[in-house]
Structure formats: C-alpha cells, structure tokens
Amino acid sequence: MRRQKPRNLPLLLAPGGGYLLIFFGIPLALAILGSFGIFTIGAPTRATLDHYAELFGTAAIRDSIYFSVYLSVAQTLLCLIVSLPLAVMLDQKFHGRAFFRALYKVPLVVPGIVAAFIVMTLFDRGGIAQRLLAPVGLVLPKLVRDEWGLGIIIAMAWKNVPLMTLIVGGSIAAIPRDILAVARTLGANPLRIFFLMQIPLALPGITAATLLVFIDSMGAFAIPNLLGPIYPLTLSVQMYESAFGENKWALTQAMGTVLSLVSIAVLLSYYAITRRARLAYGGAGR
C-alpha cells in the first residue's frame, strides 16, 4: 500500500525547520549579503567585492586565516593522538575504570575561558610549572602568547579531548568483540588490532569527532584571545577587533563567510569519507 504524504507536513516541520530558518538561515544569509555590501550594518547598500579584496589583500587577515587553520589542525591532531588510545583503553576492563571514565569528562563542563586561565596559571612565566621545574634547572618553552600558539593548542586540546574520546569511545565499543577476538587468534597483537581493526571500524565516529573538534576550534574565541600571541591573531579574534575596534562590519562579515566556507569544506569531506566507509562496510557487524 502506498503511503500517503500527510497534508499537514509543512506544519509538522515548522517548529524545527522554522527555528533553523530564523536563527541560522537568515543570520547566515545576512552575513553573506553583508560581506558583499548588501544590507551591511551602518553603511548604505552597494554590491561590491571590495571587502573580499581587503580581506585577501591584508597580510594581517591572511595570516589570521592561516594561523586559525594551523591551530585547528594542530589541536585536532593532538586530540586524535590522545583520544584514540584513550578511547581504546577505556573500552578495556581495569580496576577503577568507572572512576576514570567519570574523571576524564570533567573538562567537558569547564568553560573555555577557565581552561585558558588554567593554562596561564600553570605555564605562564612565573607559573606553577616554571616554579616547580626551576630548582632542577629545567626551563619550559614559552607556552603562553607564544608565536606557535602552543598554549592555545594545549588549552583547546584539554577541552576537546573528552568530547572526542566520548564520541570515538562509542564507536570503539560498538565493534563486535568477536571480530577483535578472531583477529587476535589469527595473529594480530593489540597494536595491530588498534591500527587494522579498531581505527578503520570506528572511522565514522572518528571523522565525526574530528569534524566537531575542528569546527569548534576554528571559531574559538576565549582561549585564543587570552593565550594567543599579539601577531598573528586568530580569525575569530581578528573579527572581533575588526567589528568592535574598527567598526568594519562588512569586512567582519566577509571573514565570517570565509570561516563558514572552511567549516563547510570540512563538513563535505566528512560526508565523503563516511559515505565511502558506509559503502565499504555496509553496516555489517555494527
């Protein structure tokens, strides 16, 4: 029997769809239009590409884009390096696992600005780590307001490792135990199981977590603002300066559009990777 399409479908979709349209679609459309000089805040409407020309023509803004991408990639990689083994470890049975599983999630509920202050307190000149290491003659590299953004990377990774571990852990736990057991009887040691079974089979979860962490860090403001160097600024801090310091709203909107495009590109690559994984695995054994 053919299922009838309900007549009141638009009405049923209205709460969810309407919310997205009003609070996401319209502001995004206005931001994009504003970046082209249309409906720009505090300026007459005039369609133009000048703001993009300024964006790509200004070394400070170009460097901001590169710096933001670098920081996001670096902290996402750091999160992956920590989270993947951690997720696998938490999948094993060991004494105190319940306590450890609760403990590692603590940074999830700590605001970014608090994470930034923790890093400052620990690693800034005269911080706890410096004072502890001084008596043994060790000096930490500059980790706060350093040109490589190491403090930012550490603070953002500290915040995001639990989120990534939580998502990846779910995918790892979903791998049937028999698959891992049979791989071991066939000669795979735990390290090979990790690389040949757990990572490929948890790939959908790993890519989802990577996507979330990457996009979140691309737009992070509090941590880069407190721990970042004077130059270059991250794109989000640069946007803040441009809007509230220089009142250049159209330029800010152009930067926002570029930021969104980077995120969308990451999102599309996520869909491509997971589609390939879904086609390959066909959901078998999951």
Added chain:
Amino acid sequence: MAALDIRGVRKCFGPTVAVDTLDLALDDGELVTLLGPSGCGKTTLMRMIAGILQQDQGEISLGGSAIDDLPPERRNIGMVFQSYALFPHMSVRRNVGFGLAMRGVAKSEAARRIDTALSLVDLRVYGERYPRELSGGQQQRVALARAVVIEPDLLLFDEPLSNLDAKLREQLRDDLRDLQARLAITSLYVTHDQSEAMALADRIVVMSEGRIVEIGTPIELYRHPRHRFTAEFLGQTNVIEAVGRDGVLQLPWGQRLNRPMAGNDRLALSLRPEDLSIEPAEPGEAHGRITNRTFLGAAIDYRVEVGKLNLRARATGQTAHVLNPGQPVRLHMPGEVHVLQEDRVEEDAADATAEAA
C-alpha cells in the same frame, strides 16, 4: 594438528563458577563437541583455550606444550564464531589472508594458500566481494576458510551454524565434517544442538553447570547414557522408575522384564520414545490412553497417560497406528531397557520421577 590437554581448569566470574575444575583431552585429528545448555560454561572453556579469557586455575597444553602463558596470537588456534566475525572493511580475500599477513607469509605463497582455502569452501570466485555481499552460509564458509588457511594446530567452533536456517545448517554441517576429516585438524565444537553434536562428533562432551557430565561417542551417549541429564539433553526420553525384584524388573504398566540384579532395587530407566511401541486396545486391556498427538511428518509423536505418568511415544513408518486423543492403548517395550547407572531414584521423589523430557 595437535592433541589438546586440559587439566583442572577453573574460571569464576565474581561469585559465579563458570567452569569448575575440568579435565579434558582431545586426540590428534579428533572432532569433539561440547554439548550443553546455555550458561553451562562451554563457550567460556573455548575462550580460555583460545587465550581470549585467562583461567583462574589449571593448565592447557597443545601438542604437548603448555599454552597458558601465550597470548591468543601465539597459540596457532583457528576460531569460527556464531556471528561469523568477518572483517567488514576487508574483501573476502583479505579476510582469508589476514592470518597469513600477520604471520608474514610471502605474498605469492599467501595468494596460493588463499586460493586453496577458498576452493575448499567453494568460494574462489567470491574473493573480491565484501562480507555484506554474501549470504549467511557463504559468510560462515569464508570464516571457515580464514580459520583453516593458517594451518592451525586446533580449530575451535563456537556454535558456528546457529545463525543459519535449518536446510543450510544441515548442508554446511556435512561440508564442515568432510573438511575437518580431510584436513584432520583437531577440533573442538561448541553447540547446544544435540542433533548437530551427534552428526559431527567423534566424541561428545556433555556439560552442565561448569562441569563435564559425561563423555562418549554419539552412539554410546544416546543409547547408554549414565546420567539422566545426558539422557534428557541428548534427544528425548522418558525417565521412569521401575522396581526390580529377584532378577525381574516390573515396568509401570505391568510389563515384566528379566534383568540380572542383586536383591531388590528401585531403578531409574531411560526409555526412548521411538523404542516404546503403542497399539490400540480395548478399555479393559488398556495400559493408558492417548492425551495428545503431534504429526511430525516422518513420525507421529504421542503423549500417553499411564496412571500418574505422562509418557512420550513415537510411531514411525507407514504401518504406524494413527491413534486419536482419548483412545485407550497398550504399551510394550520390545527391547532391553536402559538403566541410568548413577541416578538411583530417591524414595521421597518417587512420585515425580516419570515425565517426558
């Protein structure tokens, strides 16, 4: 291939004893089935042999060498699971070749052995497919090829046919028996299906509550079980009480059988339904009456009420009487009765002894 020797193996999960101080030995090339109900410890035992679980006590040796301290990847044991456990992200060839790759077998040699293994299970043309593109039976054959290609010393089967439909299960069961006989790999096969156990095994190990109840060939255990548990688990049976006096055994419906015995005794008998013949009788001559009839195609299954007993009888062949519920019948046990040796009937449980399995 190699002989397996298990001595005093015990495994507990918290307060629950899963396997209780168990001894078992398998000869070279032998296929032994572990048969028992769910939770009897058979899968736990198998996982300890594979090294997936560590026993609390006891020793396991394979080919004369202790393997207790070896991790699973160094025991050279092939395993086939009920869930097939194929690697979904690998093609059939890569699945089968996985164990060879882990052993560092050269590519040309690995390709030859993969081809041979796939030919053994008639799946050579499916090498480039992914597991999701195969039927359940084909997936299980891939799992079998993957287990045998590494030339293991021991093959472990954990209810490998349970997910398949009846017809396919029967076909694959025969294929598996042929393959095991041809390769002569010592094999331990876990199942809760008694017909599968009997069809496959050189010997059956009946387990209950973490212990071995009885070990024997399928014919021995079916025809001459020592324990009531074995008699009831391996097929269907009527366990009844009979009184023996001066070398004569009297069955509940009055039939007398000569049987050498010392003095008087109350014995537990196992009467298979197919050994019990029933025929229509006049009410005055009847031993009991039919309470239920189930037509099974090859046989007709009857429930017969004899006094307080409810017995199961089975008539087979075209000459079998077709009797109706309520009809009075006579019972006859034509051959020898089998006495359960280690289950003497307790006096206080005498009233409740007879019931169909």
